[in-house]
Amino acid sequence: MSVIKEVPFPAPDSPELPMNIWIDDADSAIDVIDALALSPFATxxxxxxxxxxxxRVRPDATLTPASGRVVRTASVEDGSESRLICGDGWTLRVIRHRNRTATVxxxxxxxxxxxxxxxxxxxxxxxxxxETDHVEMxxxxxxxxxxxxxxKPITAQQWAEISGNYPERARGALDALMAxxxxxxxxxxxxxxxxPGTGxxxxxxxxxxxxxDWCQVDCVLDPERLFNDPGYLMEVAVGYDTDEDRRRWRLLVLEDCDELISSSAKAQTGQGLSRLLNLTDGLLGQGRDVLVAITTNEDLERLHPAVVRPGRCLAQVEVGALTRDEAVKWLGxxxxxxxxxxTLxxxxxxxxxxxVGPVAHDESTGLYL
Structure with missing residues (x-):
């Protein structure tokens, strides 16, 4: 059996449009509510x-304006519910699902x-x-x-949860960096x-x-190519914003870049070191809020002096092994x-x-922790 609701054709100068609704045995009560909710807009x-x-709709949320009047309700055994609510000059359709999502x-x-x-x-x-233990990188x-x-979403713990994995002598500087x-x-x-292996x-x-909340973190998988290819460097340096509503800072992560920042880096990598320094505080870095984070297994005295000069580093932290007392406390x-x-x-x-024997470091792969 079918029922046809006919809406009279409007006058030529009317903004209203005609609408027909067909309802048969295959339609449900929710389908009727959908049609009734759409009708005022369609016409x-x-x-x-x-x-x-x-x-994550609250169980006690009514999703109903104070002046609204519920005129239709349809429930399904799976826990879904559809309601049609009317007020002066407006029509509201609310669909709630068992998984606590809703469409209004x-x-x-x-x-x-x-x-x-x-x-x-x-x-x-x-x-x-x-709170989640994942962050987009x-x-x-x-x-x-x-x-x-x-x-990619990566697992990332809150600093308060892992600060005990690091030696006391480094924790103050790390606390300041995290803040x-x-x-x-x-x-x-x-x-x-x-x-290697210190975290x-x-x-x-x-x-x-x-x-x-304020910084987008990007990891460069081939930093040796980045600073030897000006075109690639420009793409990464300019980047793009994942949030269209606001521009955020960006942090470029370069892991195990010993050759790039060592004392002999200029001779080994040519213009690589110069381009890195230009990205951090030269013309290339101007007009773009970019930070660069580098990890290295080298001792501080073996790094190029231009890298560690005063004013260039936001943070310069030695991440070493835990002392015996700290390690015993950590291990119990x-x-x-x-x-x-x-080490961690x-x-x-x-x-x-x-x-556990002496920690060996494979120069080709690093030791990631």
Whole structure:
């Protein structure tokens, strides 16, 4: 059986349009609510429409304006519910799902009325977004046709959760680095140096988490090519903003760049070192809010003096092994801890029951922790 609702054809000078609705046995009550909600907009009686999708809707949120009158309700066994609510000059359709998401659509006789009804309906309806241990990081590499960038979610713990993994002598400087805001930036280079296995990469992931509100973090997978290819360098330096509404700072992460910043870097890499310095405080870095973070296994005295000169570094931190007392406290036992302490990688190995010998560093791969 079918039912046809016919709307009379409007006068030639009327803004309203005709609309027919066909309803048969295959349609549900929710389909009827959808048609009734769409009708005022389709005919032109209420030509303004606003829609919002909600997540984590509070169980006690009514999603109903104070002046609204519920005229239709349809529920489904899976927990979904659809409601049609009417008011003076507006129509509201609310669909709630079992997973606590909802879709709210409003039609009204004016743009202002549609916006105000939607605002009242959705005000304080969502619970705050829960804390997450993931953060978006960009990854750059040089492809056949130029620079390529890809976003990936990475696991990143809050600094307060992992600060005990680092020696006390470095913790003050790291606390200050994690707390940096855009107004605090004085120097564009972040230098983390120390033996392999001390947690430098973990620090950078935590930094991406701490700075996520104001800084976009990008890891360059081929830094040796970056500073030997001016075109690629310009692509990465200019970059792009993932947030269209506001421009953020960017942090370029270059891991294990010993050859680029060593005392003999100028002879080994040609213009690479000069271009790095130009990116941090030269003409190339002007007009773009870019920071550069470099990790290296070299000792400070073996780095090029131009890299570590005063004023160039926002932070320059030696990330070393934990002392014996710190390592014993971290591990909860003195078993396996030598008199000189242990690196973070060694402590995890001891905890997992693996024998620990001298930490070997493979120059081709690094040791990421």
């Amino acid at each position: 032109g009686v209420q030509p303004w429409s606003r829609l919002a999708s909600l997540e 659509s409003v039609t009204a006789v004016s743009e202002e009325l549609a916006s105000s009804v939607l605002k009242e309906t959705t005000k304080d309806a969502e619970e705050p977004e829960p 960009g990854f750059w590499w040089r492809g056949t046709h130029g620079g390529t960038r890809s976003d 940096v805001k855009p107004s605090d930036v004085n120097g564009r280079l972040i230098l983390l140096h120390g033996p 430098k990469t973990t620090l950078l992931r935590s930094l991406a988490q701490q700075w996520r 036992s003195a078993e396996g801890v030598g008199p000189s302490g242990a 990688a060694e402590l995890y190995a001891i905890r997992q029951g693996r024998a």
